[in-house]
Amino acid sequence: xxxxxxxxxxxxxxxxxxxxxxxxxxxxxxxxxxxxxxxxxxxxxxxxxxxxxxxxxxxxxxxxxxxxxxxxxxxxxxxxxxxxxxxxxxxxxxxxxxxxxxxxxxxxxxxxxxxxxxxxxxxxxxxxxxxxxxxxxxxxxxxxxxxxxxxxxxxxxxxxxxxxxxxxxxxxxxxxxxxxxxxxxxxxxxxxxxxxxxxxxxxxxxxxxxxxxxxxxxxxxxxxxxxxxxxxxxxxxxxxxxxxxxxxxxxxxxxxxxxxxxxxxxxxxxxxxxxxxxxxxxxxxxxxxxxxxxxxxxxxxxxxxxxxxxxxxxxxxxxxxxxxxxxxxxxxxxxxxxxxxxxxxxxxxxxxxxxxxxxxxxxxxxxxxxxxxxxxxxxxxxxxxxxxxxxxxxxxxxxxxxxxxxxxxxxxxxxxxxxxxxxxxxxxxxxxxxxxxxxxxxxxxxxxxxxxxxxxxxxxxxxxxxxxxxxxxxxxxxxxxxxxxxxxxxxxxxxxxxxxxxxxxxxxxxxxxxxxxxxxxxxxxxxxxxxxxxxxxxxxxxxxxxxxxxxxx
Numbered sequence: 304x305x306x307x308x309x310x311x312x313x314x315x316x317x318x319x320x321x322x323x324x325x326x327x328x329x330x331x332x333x334x335x336x337x338x339x340x341x342x343x344x345x346x347x348x349x350x351x352x353x354x355x356x357x358x359x360x361x362x363x364x365x366x367x368x369x370x371x372x373x374x375x376x377x378x379x380x381x382x383x384x385x386x387x388x389x390x391x392x393x394x395x396x397x398x399x400x401x402x403x404x405x406x407x408x409x410x411x412x413x414x415x416x417x418x419x420x421x422x423x424x425x426x427x428x429x430x431x432x433x434x435x436x437x438x439x440x441x442x443x444x445x446x447x448x449x450x451x452x453x454x455x456x457x458x459x460x461x462x463x464x465x466x467x468x469x470x471x472x473x474x475x476x477x478x479x480x481x482x483x484x485x486x487x488x489x490x491x492x493x494x495x496x497x498x499x500x501x502x503x504x505x506x507x508x509x510x511x512x513x514x515x516x517x518x519x520x521x522x523x524x525x526x527x528x529x530x531x532x533x534x535x536x537x538x539x540x541x542x543x544x545x546x547x548x549x550x551x552x553x554x555x556x557x558x559x560x561x562x563x564x565x566x567x568x569x570x571x572x573x574x575x576x577x578x579x580x581x582x583x584x585x586x587x588x589x590x591x592x593x594x595x596x597x598x599x600x601x602x603x604x605x606x607x608x609x610x611x612x613x614x615x616x617x618x619x620x621x622x623x624x625x626x627x628x629x630x631x632x633x634x635x636x637x638x639x640x641x642x643x644x645x646x647x648x649x650x651x652x653x654x655x656x657x658x659x660x661x662x663x664x665x666x667x668x669x670x671x672x673x674x675x676x677x678x679x680x681x682x683x684x685x686x687x688x689x690x691x692x693x694x695x696x697x698x699x700x701x702x703x704x705x706x707x708x709x710x711x712x713x714x715x716x717x718x719x720x721x722x723x724x725x726x727x728x729x730x731x732x733x734x735x736x737x738x739x740x741x742x743x744x745x746x747x748x749x750x751x752x753x754x755x756x757x758x759x760x761x762x763x764x765x766x767x768x769x770x771x772x773x774x775x776x777x778x779x780x781x782x783x784x785x786x787x788x789x790x791x792x793x794x795x796x797x798x799x800x801x802x803x804x805x806x807x808x809x810x811x812x813x814x815x816x817x818x819x820x821x822x823x824x825x826x827x828x829x830x831x832x833x834x835x836x837x838x839x840x841x842x843x844x845x846x847x848x849x850x851x852x853x854x855x856x
């Protein structure tokens with residue numbers, strides 16, 4: 304209704320010069336689902352389990368969700384082993400890494416990740432799942448459960464903004480549980496049409512040969528069979544990697560101490576190593592430290608001395624002042640004094656550094672979007688904090704993963720000379736589709752669709768007339784022109800790159816008007832990657848050379 308002027312004077316009316324516009328949505332934002340030490344608001348203390356929480360740094364993750372799980376190991380003497388011992392994870396977790404979301408977040412940020420969402424489905428302890436925000440899990444370790452992860456995936460579906468979905472701990476479930484989680488990820492991505500599921504292969508943390516990876520591929524195909532209609536919204540990666548994100552200083556003797564007091568094996572191994580290297584008084588000091596870290600069982604003869612809690616029996620380092628310093632002091636002594644303990648600590652580090660690729664890949668996608676644009680393939684990119692893949696694929700071996708007959712492609716991480724480990728594949732699980740074969744095509748369509756969808760919200764309930772049609776078409780055309788100018792669409796000119804139509808007789812009928820439907824049609828020329836580069840060489844005779852028939856004999 305026109306403004307009613309009642310007082311004489313001059314009035315100013317501002318008219319928008321540029322009208323409505325389409326603003327591109329963020330594409331490099333993943334949502335991670337998994338277990339954390341706790342989940343709570345650091346200010347209010349309110350519980351945040353099964354709640355999407357936006358963070359932008361590792362410091363924020365620690366503030367809201369705490370640190371890594373303490374994975375315990377058992378050491379046994381083994382004369383046949385290279386170092387004279389074997390190391391195995393304690394039962395209670397679900398694999399060599401068990402709860403790995405903390406380390407996956409470290410890898411995500413190390414590979415260019417930034418803004419993301421976290422959904423914690425529970426804490427590490429079996430008796431505090433889930434509990435109040437401040438309860439740090441100190442009870443026996445719990446197991447990774449498919450039902451927990453499904454609940455977290457459902458919660459992630461309510462988050463507005465994520466363009467990727469990753470569940471790094473799912474690969475440690477049994478095949479049935481893994482299939483339930485993987486299918487839920489694909490189904491949600493297809494339903495929401497705003498994200499792509501990044502999948503690890505089942506059992507990938509132990510797949511360190513071509514035969515085991517082929518078996519994991521078969522299991523993967525079986526697991527996602529119920530969600531084949533949604534595979535265009537998923538991408539899978541293999542193999543797992545040896546990372547460098549965990550350092551020996553991140554481990555502790557407490558991870559080797561047996562909860563039931565059964566420390567005789569490691570006590571005996573370390574004592575033997577000490578006897579080989581030292582004589583009193585140094586030997587007594589080292590023996591006392593060993594007995595303090597790994598108390599022998601009652602009645603055991605030999606090394607049963609204790610290391611004084613105030614550090615007075617250890618003149619090399621200053622007396623510790625707090626329990627935390629005491630633990631570090633004892634760890635430092637064991638590592639510095641005993642080469643065998645240093646090798647055991649390195650073995651723990653190596654085990655913890657075996658990580659699935661999904662968190663790394665999420666970081667690569669985020670960095671690629673930021674630096675090159677979502678329309679570029681997130682491949683041929685060197686990985687940060689990764690030393691090697693669990694298995695080094697050859698060209699022939701990768702062929703059956705990159706382009707299988709059923710189209711369920713798996714992108715491979717490979718070593719390239721002089722560059723380290725790189726992502727060497729960019730296909731979705733819909734590898735036989737010309738429309739959705741490549742990750743960047745799938746994600747660019749999501750980007751365009753979600754950006755336009757957000758902009759058109761302002762036109763809901765607007766008059767369904769020629770003015771609205773022209774405004775909508777102009778806004779979309781302007782957005783797509785910018786995308787074409789950045790290289791996101793093919794074509795020598797904008798009209799070759801896209802077409803936008805909206806109106807009765809082109810995209811709508813009279814019945815559409817009666818039903819309140821405004822139909823817009825956008826046709827895009829999406830760029831395709833040069834996945835296979837073929838070089839053709841042909842020999843030729845140098846210019847001016849005599850014909851071969853006339854050359855001297």
